[in-house]
Amino acid sequence: MPKRTPVTILTGFLGAGKTTLMNRVLTEQHGQRIAVIENEFGEVGIDHELVINAEEEIFEMNNGCICCSVRGDLIRILGTLMKRRDQFDRILIETTGMADPGPVVQTFFVDDDMKEQLVVDAVVTLVDAKHVWEHIDDSDEVKEQIAFADVILLNKCDLVTPGELDKLEAQIKGMNGMAKVHRTTNAQVPLEAILEVGGFNLDHAMQVDSKFLEPEYPFEWGGIFEIPAGGAKFVATEAPDLSMKLVLIPVANTGEQALADAREQAVRMYSHDSIKALPSFTLAADGTTWELILKEGTMEWPVEVTAGSYAAFTEHYPEELGLVLNGADGEIVPTLAAAYKPDHEHDEKVSSVGIEHDGECDEPKLSRWLSTLVREQGVDIFRMKGVFAIKGSAKRTIFQGVHMLLDVQDGGSWGDRPRQNSLVFIGRNLDREALNESFRKCLA
């Protein structure tokens, strides 16, 4: 197959910074001839670039239906571009802020002409770190833009605190563990980070989120505090939920291993019945799982412990409640803190599931499994990628999918890499155990 022209699809909610980024792509000296298909600004013909004002309607979708008319327009415009002798190094498509990127991505999987000449290099999603909270829980488009992304730019980082950014990044990684996340201000990121992503890179997906293949935890945050003699008190000012669980565990020191050991203990404690603790109820580090009852206004829970190091694991991020631990001399800052991938989803179950298995797949079983999977769950699966070791084949087999569309290709030699099966699913209502179990049956 001749070399295909890479396509970058740029998404992001209104005001996330797409225009800023597009302007950089159009004006920076990157040495590439880029055809830009955009819908919110621009005219035909800018210097060495080609910018086509494609009018946003052509990207409107029909609930991801692969038969929607909008594809016809996109295919026709791209088809016309690809006929020209002045071939482009790259095509950049900007979707509207309100768009689900699904149908645009599908275009490159479903149309033979497009598949032959073009390949999706990356879906790049800009997220407004300051204002995304207003949409992330109730906007399907925002969730889908995050779910489809290969690269996510957390933009406008200068407008939020590091703690808020940590919380946002953890939530986003819970939804899409595959994407590489960059923190940016004014969309300042090296252009190679968005234009040279290289499409399929599952190895990268595993690297960028070390929690991706780990078990999910019943808590989102853990940290170690040095509590002085005289005790301390947890103080909260916000009540986003009716209650929040917390456990407090004595640890030997403030090291990472101590936190990791305590984490396992905390997982067990979270499976126990909890004790409701109204504000002003005294908490102890005695193996109890506390359920803090949240009310309006400032709430306090005294902590009665001997002086020493304690690990606390909270169901939600402390920032969500404005939760701090205060001692006699003021706030006690945790000496070590970590975010955990939660097993309770905030986002109507948009999540990612990674599967890794040694061994070889039986090809007919694998085909049947994938066919059944996309037929039964294709609507909910936004994207999927995988590398398979097929019995009898010396080469890697790689696949990508968007909703119900699958593309399987020869992935070349394994080289020094271990023959191993790796898969990633991103979508709604994904059942990690069921996916794992059903995939295991494909092994030869």
Added chain:
Amino acid sequence: MPESKKPEDRVKLEMMSAAKLLPQTSATRLSDHCLDLRWSPDSTLLAAMPCLGQIELFSPAGERLAQLPEHPNGNGAIAWHPSGEWLLTYGQDAEVRIYEASFQGQPKVLTLEKAWAERAEWSPNGEHFAVALGKCVAVFTADGLEEIYRIPPQKSTICDISWNPSQPDEFASVCDGGVRLWKLGKAKPMSHFDWGGASLLSTWSPDGRWVVTGDQVPSVHLYDVKRKDPLHIQGYETKVKALAWEEAGAWLATGGGRLVTIWPCSSRKGPNGATPIQLSGHLGDAIALDFSPGGKGLVSGGRDGLVLLWMPQSTEAPALISHQEYEITRLRWSPNGQSLAVGTKNGDVFIHTLTS
């Protein structure tokens, strides 16, 4: 001669004896992919339009007669006035240029608002021309270049425009999920034929009874204009990029895969319930079709570079006209039926001339 094992060679060998009907009489090259070829109504001039670069005028012998300036950012459409007196060109610079057929002097120029610009067609009586302007179609007078009609913006860009050959004030627009029929002066469409999917091109039957679309999904739609009755024909291998009516409207040829499928359309029900003729010979998708004037011969061009001549009513075996290196993008018989123009992906333009 030893039997070749390559399928394309086999096709060549089997067809070669019948391929001398239409010898190639000229070969020229445009500056880019050949987007369209249009013969003047008197068959004396061939206009050839590449994606980028000058639009060229050739004689039937292949002699280069004139070169017209390109439309910056891409050429879009060329169309001869039915009288043959003018040639219209249109492109992504939003200019309509109307040249006198002598190609002496400057064209009349109409500058429109910038929008996706790929279609322009004269009305059958030559009084008007319609251009696709992004999501709109605007209609202008031939004499004064005065805008007299504009359809309201549609939900997506206009894919195609085709005039009703029997009613010169009616045209079809293809966009957002189907076809709409418009009558000049009427604010609302005469008919909506919305099927929800994407159609790529449209053509009217010569008697104006049917509007046909080739679709992005492997299908063809035929709309009975008077009865407002749609027929949906499925079963093609690929999207359908080529349609051609036989001159009398008795046959409709369709691409959509390696087979060329011909539907009989002369009965009251059109192709409904009829068995099509399916012609096998291409090794790649058939993407260009044209019936010869008189309707006896059908030419097809494919992604395989083959140009085949079929006499579907007499035999199913095709004659090989040529086998080009690049895919065939356009085939046009001259109106007098004496010449066939062939355009290719790399900009070659070949002219074949009938020997008998």
